[in-house]
Amino acid sequence: MPDFAEPLARLILEFKRLPGIGQKSAQRLAFHVLRAERDEAARLAQALLDVKDKLRLCEACNNISDSELCPFCADPRRDRTVVCVVEEPHNILPVETTRQFEGVYHVLHGSISPLRGIGPDRLKITGLLERIRTGEVKEVILATNPTVEGEATAVYLSRLLKPLGVRVTRIAMGIPVGSDLEFADEVTMSKSLENRREM
């Protein structure tokens, strides 16, 4: 005996495919849709399709965009001499939130992971090299994640870019602000000591 009518069971199943959504959450979401106005469901449905149909990659930096250039690359006020390299488009947001960075971005769409068989050839690196060869770029900030993969990618890029005569920097790793040493893991604590600065 099916517990739910077929369209409802199917919606629960589709919600469950999303990351972090289990059976109970999927049921709650589906029942919400069931009770909601048809218009609300239709807007979500349309938004899902538009994300797949209307978005593409920025021709300059590979950020996701609904036009040829993403908002950052299209903005004449951004400083094109500093390029911040990130793994994924969503890694741009935390950098922007600081309101401290005025340069442009480059999105690799991945990180080097020998364990998963992902080599540098799978990343979007050629566009970055082209941008540097124009001579406009003075500094490349490597803001890949502080993970084994992100670190490997940063080391690889650093070796590739330094011979081109560009300054290559890496974001700092250490104890998060507002945290307590007590909660720092061994690797972070060790990075934090290693990267200590004169006061």
Next chain:
Amino acid sequence: MPDFAEPLARLILEFKRLPGIGQKSAQRLAFHVLRAERDEAARLAQALLDVKDKLRLCEACNNISDSELCPFCADPRRDRTVVCVVEEPHNILPVETTRQFEGVYHVLHGSISPLRGIGPDRLKITGLLERIRTGEVKEVILATNPTVEGEATAVYLSRLLKPLGVRVTRIAMGIPVGSDLEFADEVTMSKSLENRREM
């Protein structure tokens, strides 16, 4: 400066309207859709619309259904002499999961809540009365929630149904199985004492 391209920002916004989905979750879901196959997004979009377009209420019990009768009411093996009354369609699942109940259901689509201005007239009660008046029903199990509203609804229905000569019962409230007395709140503990049984 917008942080995300318009279609992506819109999908995040629509995800955020769902219950229990905050900004961070909505972003994670939207980026998942962005990376997923178009087909996966299209299936979720279609499922959303189908739930609104293809579902209706069972003509016998008001459960959500894709045909005239819900699977329970359509099943000839279910015992029509026992009706389990629940507040919402999703309250049927926990009862079914016990595999102990072989009767049919009646869904009220709400509960009496004077605070929110919801009186008995807003609930689907007339259909239940009609079913009882046919003489087929011998017992009505009130499985509304153990809340103030659910309890008020149970008391109201009990007074309404008893004069019709039908047996009216209420599901038991007490300490959950596998729990510890230590964690029971005062009201549950008191219900548990009140409903004690001979051993």
